[in-house]
Each structure stands twice: as C-alpha cells, then as structure tokens.
Amino acid sequence: MLKKTEQVFDLKDFRWPCKGTNPEFGTKIKVKLDCHGATYVTTAYLPDNSLQSFISSLLRDLDTLEKEALSNEPSGLFGVSLSAILKRSSEKQELPRVIIQIIDYLQNNGLNEEGIFRLSCAKEKLDEIKRSIDFSGKINCATIDNITLAVLIKNWLSSLPISLIPPDYQDGCKMVANQPKECQTRILKRLIADMPIIHKAALDRIFKFLHSVSLNSEQNKMTAENLSISLGTAIMKPEESVNDDLDKLQAHIARTVKVVAILIDEYDTIFSVDEGLMKMSNVANMNNSIIDSKSNISQPAIMRKVTGIAALRSISTLIEFPSLIERHNNLHQSDICAMGVRNDYQIATTIDSTGLVICWNPQTNNIFQKRNFETRLNTVKSLILNEDNLWISSEQGLYVFNVTTGGLVKQLLTTATSCMIELENKIWISTGNTINIYDAMALNRVKTVQQSQQITALFSYGVKVFCGLVNGTINILNMVTYRSLQEIVKAHEHKIIQITFAKGNIWTLSENHEIKIWNEQSMNFIKDIVFSIGGITKLQSFELEVWLFNSGGGVVLIDSTSFEPIRKPSILHKSLITAVIPTYQNEVGRWCCWTCADKSIAIWLVESSPLISVPN
Secondary structure (H helix, E strand, C coil): CCCCCEEEECCCCCCCCCCCCCHHHCCCCCEEEECCCCEEECCECCCCCCHHHHHHHHHHHHHHHHHHHHHCCCCCCCCCCHHHHHHHCCCCCCCCHHHHHHHHHHHHHCCCCCCCCCCCCCHHHHHHHHHHHHHHCCCCHHHCCHHHHHHHHHHHHHHCCCCCCCHHHHHHHHHHCCCCHHHHHHHHHHHHHHCCHHHHHHHHHHHHHHHHHHHCHHHHCCCHHHHHHHHHHHHCCCCHHHHCCHHHHHHHHHHHHHHHHHHHHCHHHHCCCCHHHHHHHHHHHHCCCCCCCCCCCCCCECCCCCCCHHHHHHHHHHCCCCCEEEEECCCCCCCEEEEEECCCCCCEEEEECCCEEEEEECCCCEEEEEEECCCCCCCEEEEEEECCEEEEEECCEEEEEECCCCCEEEEEECCCCCCEEEECCEEEEEECCEEEEEECCCCCEEEEEECCCCEEEEEEECCEEEEEECCCCEEEEECCCCCEEEEECCCCCCCEEEEEEECCEEEEEECCCCEEEEECCCCCEEEEECCCCCCEEEEEECCCEEEEEECCCEEEEEECCCCCECCCCEECCCCCCCEEEEEEECCCCEEEEEEEECCEEEEEECCCHHHCCCCC
16 A cells, blocks of 8 residues: 555565676666656666566566555545546546636636735635535535635645655756756756656646736735745645754755746746657656667666656757856966866866966856966876875876975876876876876875786776776776776777766777767676767766767767767867866856866856756
C-alpha cells in the first residue's frame, strides 16, 4: 500500500559482473514506484541474453504494483493523488471535475471578488462541503460564496499527497529564484515541459486561472505576488525534513513565493507549447524506459528515468545559446595561455606568455590583483590553485608561486611538463612517461609512477586516475596504491589530449579530434562522436551536458545522457579557445563557464545550473 507520498520497491537486486571486469563493478538495479505509477530505473549492465527477459519481468512486476497501489487509494477528492482521481474518471480532463466546475464558475463570477484566495471561511462550513463532495462527487457552485469556493481549491491543492510541482522538480524550481530575470522564464518553461503529463496539464489549467485573477488585481487586490503568498506552499509543498527545520522552511517559502509569482505573471510565455516541445514532451512521457537497441548486448543497456533530464536537455534545443554574462578584452599583455580556479571557487587566475597573472573573484567576476610573476616561464600548460600557492606547469618546468605576493616559493622541476591535476592535497604532474606526485603542503615529491608511453592527459574520478598516453592507450591507476587497475590499449589511434567525466561515463578526446565515450566502471566502449563543426580541441563537463570547443572558437553542447546535440553550434570567440574553467557562484547558486582566446576572457551562464549538483 502507498500510504505515504512515495514508496520504494526493490524489485530486482542484481550484481552481475560486466564482461571482462571484476564483479565489484556490477551495478544494482532499483526501481521506484510512486503514486503516479512513474518508474525510475538506474543504468543496468546485463549479461548476454538476459536483457529481454529482465525487461519483461520488470514490466510485469511494475504493472502489478501499480494496480495494487491504485486499488488502495481512498475514494473521494481530498487527500487523494491526482493520478488516482483522473484514472477513475471516464472523461479526459486535466483536473478533477469538481475543481474544473469551481474554476469555471469563479472565472465567470468571481474574478473581481476582493481578497479571493486570501480570505478564509468557517471551518465547520468548509468541512461540511468537503464531506458532501467526497460522498457525491458533485458541487452546486451557485449555492456557495466565492471566497469559500476559492478556499476549496486551496484546500484541495494542500491535500494532494504529491504536490502539483512534484518533489523531484522543486529544487530546480527554487534555484530559479536566484537566476537572472532573463533566464527565469526559460528555465521554468523547460522544467514544466519535463514534468509528467498529468502535472503539466493540471499546472497549466491552475495557472491560467490564477493569471486571470491577477489581471483583475485592481478590483480583487490579489496581484501575482499576493496570490503566490496565499497559494505557493499548497502548489509546491515542502518535504517533511524541511518542515522540521525553521530556517529551511523559511527559505523554502521565500523561494516558492517568488517562483509561483513568476509562473502566474509569465503564464503566457511559460505554458505556451512549441511544436518541437510538444513532440519531445509526448515522447518523454509515453516511454517509461528507453532501451538503446543499437547497443551490443555485451555493452551497457541504457535505461533512463522518465521524468528525468533526457527530455529536458533535448527540449533546450529551443533555447538560444548561453547568455554572455560579461566579456573582458585586452586585459593581458599577450595571448592568455592558461586559467585556473581554486576548489572553493573563491579565486580564479589567468596567465599570459609574458608571466602576467590576473587574480579574479569568481563570485563577483571582479579583478582584485594584477602581478608579473616570471618572464622565463615560456609557454604555460596549466595552473592549479591550492590554498595560497599557484602551481604553474610550463615548458621550463614546474613552479610554485605565492598568489598574494607573486613571489617564487619553489621550483620543483626543470624539465618540460605536460599535464597536471590536483587530488587529495597532492599534485600529479607528468614529464615524459613519468608521473611526479607532490605533497601540496610540504612541496616535496612523495612518489613517481612510470608509464609505458609519454603521458598526454590526466584525469581523476573517485579513486581512479585516468592516464591518456601518446599512442592512444588509456591506463587507469588507483590513486591510493598507484597500481594499474585496467588498461585499454589503443583506445584511440592518435594520442589522447583530454579526459573528462559526465553522468557515469568517461569521455576521451584524441589529437585527431575524435571523441569516444566509455562506461566509467567497466570501461566498455559506448559510442564515438564526430561533428562537422571543425576540429574539437577541448571538453568541459557540467554533469548534464558536455561543452565541445572547436579550433575556430565555436562550441556545441552535448546531452550527457543521450549524447545528442542540445543546441546548434555557436561562436564564442573569433579564434582558438586556449583555456576553459568552470566556476560556481554561491550567492546566486549558478554555474558559469569561463573561456579565453587571444587576450579575451568571456564568462557564460550555464543554463542547466538549477539541475546540477552544488559543489561540496
């Protein structure tokens, strides 16, 4: 029985090993069924010949559970899930018949009622009407005053086991409150479009009515803001854990009020449906699980959750390419070689070939220091900011400077360096086929690790360090033991120049602009990506999407689940982009992407910010 808003069923609990991997890399499959019968399935790695039988069994079990859940739903209107009410009805409608009758009546007779949705009515009278509705399923609106009818709508919204804006979408909606005004409607439009059909249709009908009420605010005194104060937490109810924490509850209410006011004010924009949006929305909601039929059975079978990111990211093809927050030209004396950002996103640095370092505050995008460090650095390959130390990898070696004073703290290597990463207060840097590992605090070398070929790319995820080699091989090391876990010989035909991670997969980029995607746990090959937008030279992952930069200063965004383009290619700079970094602005809760080319620095808004995890 589904007595709570949601219950989790572990229908299957497989831990099958993938081909050629240790059994510990197997993946559990968990299925979640909520009151709407919506299913959520994690990525599943299945052995040969088991895929079809597993899916058939899974769907049978889900069908049984859904019927059992719905059969246990109470009758009536109040306190019953929206899906259960609508499934009982023989009519196709977006709201219960009684609620539609009330809305239609108020639309014709109550729009000018002063204090509608703000004023209350006698509890005894309200309870009597509710009992009558639950018993008969009918209402005579002409015998009830307008204020009480409005209270019935509000009471029904509050009684829904799952609010009209479901819990899975509330974090995204609340984050919109801190976004720039020009982005708010676009992001809300995408979030609404991704919701289950019954929620989307119900929200459309409710907000269409509330928009009409707000247009008559001169008579009824109920502006969009006043309506959102009265109805916000009924439409977007806080979770139980939030109710128990006063600070969290107040923050939830403040953001909810702002979001609901936007939905009322901008109803015509947010709920208008483009043809492409409608097609994507219908596809997303009709399919509870999507199986990649082109995948070889020995490769991962990808099962996506329905009300997840896949449809949202595809829908965003309708949105123009990212908003430019600001651009800075000619701040450097020569071409910018590299950029770096500290793990807490409080300091970012840019450096040019003359040794001029500019220090930025990524929270405000303001410069707070310019300083010439060294003129003998020559070509700088990469920067790492650790505490107050700036680690600079260049053709002349490895240097550590104090970022505040600009003074040289120590030169650690005098030979040409290539790749550099930071993990667990250690700096890993490659010279030739050797990885040098330094203690970031003591500035001494603690370990060297040899590889069979020259190292051309380094990347870490979890306890793994991925080494890309000049011959196209990928070697995976344990960051604690430094031992090799797995080697993919000749993963590419040419040398690997970058490695990144997005949504459970490793992305690799080779010198000949070839991109390949691998499952992070098994390193089974999934897909290669080729675009006719010029040679891809850099990758930047933002969890839900991967930005691909080409040699002409252009970029294309790829959905990290479907691997399909999200938008048409766009030009960010007039020449080769030499460095890219992500930054996070804590106060407004948004991710930004910094790019540089020649002497120019541009800062772009990552529009999926509300759906991306907040950094630790």
